[in-house]
Amino acid sequence: MMLLPxxxxxxxxxxxFCHVDSAKLCISCDQHVHSVNALSLKHVRSHICDNCRNEPVAVRCATDNLVLCNVCDSNAHNSSSVASFLHARHRLHGFSGCPPPSKSPPF
Known part of the structure; x- marks a missing residue:
């Protein structure tokens, strides 16, 4: 799968993924862009889906240790009734603020 630049x-x-700017950013650019002023620190952001590498995440599947967008979560867990019930999943919400460059985004 091609990784997005x-x-x-x-x-x-x-x-x-920055929801306000509709921008996909690397960790260092996210830190640079969102530490500029108090307003940019309020931008809600999300990790990008581990499966499609294109959409903001909505769900964390602890069983598979993945964060997934709604479509990938539906494809993975609704296609199999076993996975739907047995996998430990929970909804994720975006984050704001600016983690230090050495930190991963919170999930």
């Missing part, structure tokens, strides 16, 4: 630097892999 960061919309800001176009050289590193995007792992964060």
């Amino acid at each position: 960061c919309d800001y630097c176009d050289s590193k892999t995007a792992v964060i």
